[in-house]
Amino acid sequence: MGIDTPMKDRVFKSVGTRPTRPDGIDKVTGRARYGADFNMPGQLHGSILRSPHAHASIKSIDTTKAEKLKGVKAVVTSKDFKTKGITDPDLLDIIDNCMASKTAYYDGHAVAAVAAVDAKTARAALKLIKVVYKKLKHVTDVDEAMSPGAPLINKKCFTQGVEPAPTKASNIAVRSEFGHGNVSEGFQQADIVIKRTYKTGQSHQGYIEPHACVASISPDGSGEMWVCTQGHFVFRQQCAEILGLDAAKLRVTSSEIGGGFGGKTHLWLEPVALLLSRKANRPVKLVMSREDVFRASGPTSTTSIDVKMGVTKDGVITAAEAELRYASGPYAGAWASYGAMTSFACYDLKNVKTVGLDILVNRPKTTAYRAPSAPMAAFAVESMIDELADRIDMDAIDLRIKNAAKEGTRSSYGPVYGPIGIGATLDAAKKHPHMKAPLGPNQGRGMACGFWFNFGGQSCTDLNISPDGTATLTFGTIDVGGARASMSLVVAEELGIPYDKVKAVIADTGSLGHNEMTDGSRGTFASSMSAIRSCRLAIDDMRQRAATMWDIDLDDVTWENGHAHAGGSSGSNHAPLSIADIAARAHKTGGPIAGHAQIVADGAGVSFATHICDIEVDPDTGQTRVVRYTVIQDAGKAVHPTYVEGQFQGGAAQGIGWALNEEYIYGKDGRLENPGFLDYRIPVCSDLPMIDTQILEIPNPNHPYGIRGVGETSIVPPLAAIGNAVSNATHVRMTQVPMSAPRILSAIHANKDSD
Amino acid sequence: MWGGLRPAVGGADFVEIEAKTIRLLMTKLAESYPKLEPLIEDGVAVSINGTIYQDDWSKIIPTDAEIYLLPRIEGG
Numbered sequence: 093m094g095i096d097t098p099m100k101d102r103v104f105k106s107v108g109t110r111p112t113r114p115d116g117i118d119k120v121t122g123r124a125r126y127g128a129d130f131n132m133p134g135q136l137h138g139s140i141l142r143s144p145h146a147h148a149s150i151k152s153i154d155t156t157k158a159e160k161l162k163g164v165k166a167v168v169t170s171k172d173f174k175t176k177g178i179t180d181p182d183l184l185d186i187i188d189n190c191m192a193s194k195t196a197y198y199d200g201h202a203v204a205a206v207a208a209v210d211a212k213t214a215r216a217a218l219k220l221i222k223v224v225y226k227k228l229k230h231v232t233d234v235d236e237a238m239s240p241g242a243p244l245i246n247k248k249c250f251t252q253g254v255e256p257a258p259t260k261a262s263n264i265a266v267r268s269e270f271g272h273g274n275v276s277e278g279f280q281q282a283d284i285v286i287k288r289t290y291k292t293g294q295s296h297q298g299y300i301e302p303h304a305c306v307a308s309i310s311p312d313g314s315g316e317m318w319v320c321t322q323g324h325f326v327f328r329q330q331c332a333e334i335l336g337l338d339a340a341k342l343r344v345t346s347s348e349i350g351g352g353f354g355g356k357t358h359l360w361l362e363p364v365a366l367l368l369s370r371k372a373n374r375p376v377k378l379v380m381s382r383e384d385v386f387r388a389s390g391p392t393s394t395t396s397i398d399v400k401m402g403v404t405k406d407g408v409i410t411a412a413e414a415e416l417r418y419a420s421g422p423y424a425g426a427w428a429s430y431g432a433m434t435s436f437a438c439y440d441l442k443n444v445k446t447v448g449l450d451i452l453v454n455r456p457k458t459t460a461y462r463a464p465s466a467p468m469a470a471f472a473v474e475s476m477i478d479e480l481a482d483r484i485d486m487d488a489i490d491l492r493i494k495n496a497a498k499e500g501t502r503s504s505y506g507p508v509y510g511p512i513g514i515g516a517t518l519d520a521a522k523k524h525p526h527m528k529a530p531l532g533p534n535q536g537r538g539m540a541c542g543f544w545f546n547f548g549g550q551s552c553t554d555l556n557i558s559p560d561g562t563a564t565l566t567f568g569t570i571d572v573g574g575a576r577a578s579m580s581l582v583v584a585e586e587l588g589i590p591y592d593k594v595k596a597v598i599a600d601t602g603s604l605g606h607n608e609m610t611d612g613s614r615g616t617f618a619s620s621m622s623a624i625r626s627c628r629l630a631i632d633d634m635r636q637r638a639a640t641m642w643d644i645d646l647d648d649v650t651w652e653n654g655h656a657h658a659g660g661s662s663g664s665n666h667a668p669l670s671i672a673d674i675a676a677r678a679h680k681t682g683g684p685i686a687g688h689a690q691i692v693a694d695g696a697g698v699s700f701a702t703h704i705c706d707i708e709v710d711p712d713t714g715q716t717r718v719v720r721y722t723v724i725q726d727a728g729k730a731v732h733p734t735y736v737e738g739q740f741q742g743g744a745a746q747g748i749g750w751a752l753n754e755e756y757i758y759g760k761d762g763r764l765e766n767p768g769f770l771d772y773r774i775p776v777c778s779d780l781p782m783i784d785t786q787i788l789e790i791p792n793p794n795h796p797y798g799i800r801g802v803g804e805t806s807i808v809p810p811l812a813a814i815g816n817a818v819s820n821a822t823h824v825r826m827t828q829v830p831m832s833a834p835r836i837l838s839a840i841h842a843n844k845d846s847d
Numbered sequence: 848m849w850g851g852l853r854p855a856v857g858g859a860d861f862v863e864i865e866a867k868t869i870r871l872l873m874t875k876l877a878e879s880y881p882k883l884e885p886l887i888e889d890g891v892a893v894s895i896n897g898t899i900y901q902d903d904w905s906k907i908i909p910t911d912a913e914i915y916l917l918p919r920i921e922g923g
Contacts, residue, residue: 255854268918269850297923354923429851429918460923506849507894507915545920547901612922694903794898804923 106584107797110734111591113577115348124348127304127320128379135306136165136207138368138378139214140361141221142388143196143203146230146454146762147243150194150223153204157220163213166372167221168205168364174336185423187334189457190363196225197245197422198454199763200387202361207368207376230454230762234419235396237263237453245422245452252424263452265424270432270505271445278411278443282402284483290472292811292829293755294394294419297461298746298774301350302385307365308375314341315366320349322356322570323609328601334363335370345600346570353746354460357611360389386767390459391756393418393427397472399435403480409495411443412436412504416469420450421457430465434808435473436504437543438514438700440497444504454762460611462743463544463804467750467811471829474540474812479825488816489527492541493518509698513726513790514541517702520786526704526722535708535719536821542701542808546801548618548693549608554599555583555626557634557685561672562593565623568607569615571598573742573803574735581731582620582797586627588654589671605690613801616731617792618693624796629687634674637681641674642666695794696801701725703744703809707817714837716752716818722784728792728800740806741783747810749775755830848916852891855882869893870904872914890919 118124155167170193178184192201204221208214229243236242242263250258253267279285305319315337321327324346332339349356365378380389400413414435418428428448436444461467481488496518501509521527521539531537554566565583569575576596584591608614635649638656642649648660656674658666678685706719723740730736753773757765766772791798815826818836824843828835848860856862864879866872872893877884892901894915900906901919908914 253851253854255858271850357921357923426918426921430920433918460921462923464921464923503897506917507897507899508913510897545899545922547899547920547922549902612920614922692902694900694906695898697898 102797104585106581106591107729107731108733109581110732111577113574114580114596115571115576119348126301126350127347130306130318130347131377132306132308132375135375135377136209136372137211137214138205138207138365138376139211139218140202140364140384141204141218142384143192143199143201145196145225145227146199146232147228148196148225149228150192150196150203151226152224154222155204158206158217161213161217161220163209164206164217165209165374166207166368167217168367168371169203172367172371173334178333183330183333186330186359187363189423190359190361198456200384200456202364202388205364205368207372207374232454232758232762234394234417234451234453237451238417245454249424249452264449265420265452266426266428266450268429268432268448269446272502273443275411275413275443275445279402281404281410283405284480285400285402286476286479286483287398287400288476288827290397290399290475290827292395292468292471294391294455295461295750295754296386296391296772297351297353297355299351299353299355302380302382303356303360303389304379305362305365306375306377307362307369309366309370311373313337317342317344317362317366318347319344319362320347320356322349322352322572322611324570325568325601325607326609327359327362330359331363331366335366343600343602346598349570349572352572353462354464354611355390357609358390358459382769383767386772387764388456390457392461393420393458393465393468394756395419395431395468397468399472399476401476401480403484405484407484407486407491407494409439409441412441414446414472415449416446417449417451418465419453419455419458421455422452423457425450425458427458427465431469433505434466434543435469438497438541439495439504440501441504446504455756462746462807466542466544466808467747470540470542470808471811471815474809475815475827478538478816478819489518489522489539493522512698512700513788514700516726516788516790517541517700517724520724520788521702521704524704524722524724524786526720526784529720531706532708534711534821535706536817536819537704537706538813538816538820539702539704540809540812540816542805544613544699544805544808546614546617546696546699546804547612548614548696550606550692551618551622552605552607552690553619553622553626554604555623555630555687557630557671557675559675559678561670561675562595563587563589565594565596565626566599566603567596567619567623568599568604569619570610572610572615573739574732575610575615575619577735578616578731579619579623582623583627586624587631587671613699613803614696615803617696617795617799617801620731620797620799621693621795622689622691625689625691626687629689630685633685633687634671637674637678637685638669640681641669641677697728697792697794699726699800699805701805701809703813705813705817707814707821709818709821709836711822711840714833714835714840716831716833716836718748718781720781722786723806724786724788725802725805726788726790726800727802728795729789729798730787731799733787736787736802737785739802740785743806744783744810745775745780747807748780748814751811751814751829751831753830753832849918851918852883852886852916855886856880867907868904869900869906869908872908873904892917892919
């Protein structure tokens, strides 16, 4: 078998089983070390001063008194960040977000930091820093930010993606457009045309572990950082650029991670810790409080979306159009473009147009949340699909099936699809017992589809065979949701040895080549591709060792079921050699046995899901209860089905919270009023039913085992599925997320008043 | 190509380039349409017959394949 032999009717032995995860015991007993658990000798306590204003010009910062306080070892402001020579606008935004330079753009924006001998001293020092602000008018609402007379957040913001380029600055940072056909002609062909505006609140990923790191820069310019991250290699590269270090001299070790979901793909405090350490010449630990996490680390966008769709009486969608306005915080982003690309991706449309607008507002810098930007777009579009079905008296799933994209469909974002799985998830949904189960009083059933891209990227792995024949895989993507178990299964499969004879280890940045982050549903897809290549290189090496031990030609040695077999005329009487047999003689046949691979994984394949949910609504209070929830999604090949199901369930649970409860609430003063889990309520176990899952295994032809990513798509349909269920339960169309009890009650009352 | 690139090629949604690999495609696009170069540097993904490639620029482009240029995707 060649190194890159693609999957073809492979029968798996290890892949597809459900062994216990190797990191499980440490995690449930408290032995696992997370970001804040690491300590170094002489370590200082870091603390950050944050703006109390939504928008303010920083006139001056006086740190003199703080620096003189006994026990304070370093104070850092934006003046300590040397940006000369840095031209990447994204990196400059990261630096400005980590430490405000001229303007504090949101409530919680960092303005200064202190490293002191203990937390008490650090807190006292922060109080001695005098910042003179000039308050500016602020705007936190995405539509208000676009209106005439709105406070201008960045005077240098001229809308990108418009030709000719605008000469007047605005809060519209980026315009993107996708589509094909002629929507005006398409709407003329429709019997029913509906236009609505949908809004979604700003939600946070809500990971349990706050951001944390320990940084240490030595006087010789080399450094180390221990950090909770989704991508330590990317963090190393960006921090090295920010601090003017050689990347090779900054070794970054990832801790265990208590959730990330996109929020830990971004630098929030790490460069500050490194600068404090360099200035103090001591290690510095910096840990965000929960309030800091909410106020100053990337939530997803709040949105306002106009959708217009037309359908014939027999259920053909003739045209679809949307303008999607996504808040990106005070810095430009591409979030609206992802919404514009994904919004109609599930459907076969002859006429479609989407326009995405990224809008600057006085809120924290937006970052990814699972399938970034897709859930909000799906909420708008999938809500309207249900409404269209209702208007033509057609079952909502039949309308979706009739218009579903398929192989050969030109996608709404441009390319023509190859083989895709939306049809399979819809067929499975239609046949699922959940669709036929009876509903109780005040209950409604909703469904929705979702799409996400998935991707691969750079990966690097080492496979080392120990003298006893056991194997260690060293890889560079963070284990967020069971990567070590999955990689161990892949190595066991490829080498033909038991799962418990494999140890999967996540390397620090000094041990492997560059690895992309655990994001984009890429972790298992890309790392397993590299791991398989490493294994196959090691097998080639072991075939050569066996040939040497038998003194026969390499061509006469085959590999099967974890053993070298002698074949051909020269060696037919030799007993097979196991990996342990070959490893035991490695010192006499050439030294350690290993396989090193470095790849760029591409061809992840797009992903689709269909969700079904039942909701009960108390008509007197608007209170909701999720009665039943089912996730159906294509996983390619499920390496460890339990963790695939976990990804499906996790995405659904987060989507349920986003749909029903979660929202950033800002006061008139532009300050965040609910920066804690008491007032920003994520679902707990008692809020949720057991979330059923159905894994479809349609092999990805671009992966040796048929694997595709599964981590993100599951958060796309829930907002719309719940919206449709609530609307079916109350007979009131919900157009705003979260659908909190007061909002539902208000909609019920408004509907009664209009009757 | 997606709407974000069209202003850089005079508003066209389609251009003709002969190239055997993604790398050659990008090089020739930048040569033919200099305004595209910074956009390519910012991040462009290439769809070949519906399969999206973000990084593997050595990918050989089959004859008669449909090529579509897209924004580079970030994930969570």
